[in-house]
Amino acid sequence: SAEQPALEVEDVSLAYGPIAAVSGVSLRVPRGAVVAIVGANGAGKTTLLKAICGLMPVASGRIRFEGRDITALPAHRRVTAGIALSPEGRQVFPDQSVADNLELGAYARGLSAQAMAAAMEEQFAFFPRLKERRNQAAVTLSGGEQQMLAISRALMAGPRLLLLDEPSLGLAPLIINDIFRAIARLRDGGMTILLVEQMANLALAIADTAYVLETGRVTLSGRGRDLLRDPQVRSAYLGAG
Numbered sequence: 747s748a749e750q751p752a753l754e755v756e757d758v759s760l761a762y763g764p765i766a767a768v769s770g771v772s773l774r775v776p777r778g779a780v781v782a783i784v785g786a787n788g789a790g791k792t793t794l795l796k797a798i799c800g801l802m803p804v805a806s807g808r809i810r811f812e813g814r815d816i817t818a819l820p821a822h823r824r825v826t827a828g829i830a831l832s833p834e835g836r837q838v839f840p841d842q843s844v845a846d847n848l849e850l851g852a853y854a855r856g857l858s859a860q861a862m863a864a865a866m867e868e869q870f871a872f873f874p875r876l877k878e879r880r881n882q883a884a885v886t887l888s889g890g891e892q893q894m895l896a897i898s899r900a901l902m903a904g905p906r907l908l909l910l911d912e913p914s915l916g917l918a919p920l921i922i923n924d925i926f927r928a929i930a931r932l933r934d935g936g937m938t939i940l941l942v943e944q945m946a947n948l949a950l951a952i953a954d955t956a957y958v959l960e961t962g963r964v965t966l967s968g969r970g971r972d973l974l975r976d977p978q979v980r981s982a983y984l985g986a987g
């Protein structure tokens with residue numbers, strides 16, 4: 747139904763051996779929304795994304811995608827189900843060309859050559875810079891271009907839920923603005939987005955709803971713009987008193 751959220755995380759806990767990384771986290775991502783998870787270094791944001799895309803097993807709790815329980819589904823089947831991750835640190839294949847990186851993103855779809863070309867053109871229309879550099883090795887791209895490539899590669903999987911891990915990481919402020927404008931364009935196109943960010947000001951400004959994660963627990967949640975004004979959030983994450 748229209749009311750059914752894209753993603754529901756229910757009381758999920760994760761650990762690295764004896765070390766708890768995420769403890770009893772619940773969140774929901776409505777269809778077509780941008781939901782942000784903000785929090786300091788080591789709060790458990792990346793670990794939670796890994797659980798959602800199946801790169802790490804949960805210790806307890808449930809994960810549902812479009813109403814279906816995917817808690818035990820292997821990662822590649824979550825990709826075909828419609829969940830794609832743009833990972834922290836981009837992780838593009840450095841020696842492969844831009845075009846080859848994009849093709850790899852669509853690997854699980856088994857597209858015809860024609861459909862592959864069309865999917866790639868769609869990405870080039872979205873990020874024209876990538877088209878100009880389609881035959882260059884990914885390693886030769888700037889940080890911002892590599893981030894665009896990482897997002898595009900995830901989109902090549904044809905997801906209905908896009909997970910973005912720290913898209914601002916290591917980028918200059920002007921480039922970060924470009925990336926956030928691209929995220930807004932994706933949202934305007936109807937994409938459902940779960941965004942993990944240390945840059946809380948940017949994430950909260952774009953997010954319909956947001957969750958604050960502290961040492962593996964959700965300590966606050968609400969509308970992005972409300973959290974942006976929250977004194978506790980401002981002093982802890984926005985460098986304001």
Ligand code: ATP
Nearest residue numbers: 762765767785786787788789790791792793794944
């Ligand atoms: P960052 O932005 O630095 O990635 P984060 O909020 O994404 O931070 P996580 O990377 O999810 O946080 O880490 C959560 C906790 O789990 C931290 O205490 C971290 O030290 C620990 N952790 C992360 N990865 C591992 C690992 N491979 N082995 C052991 N502990 C880990």
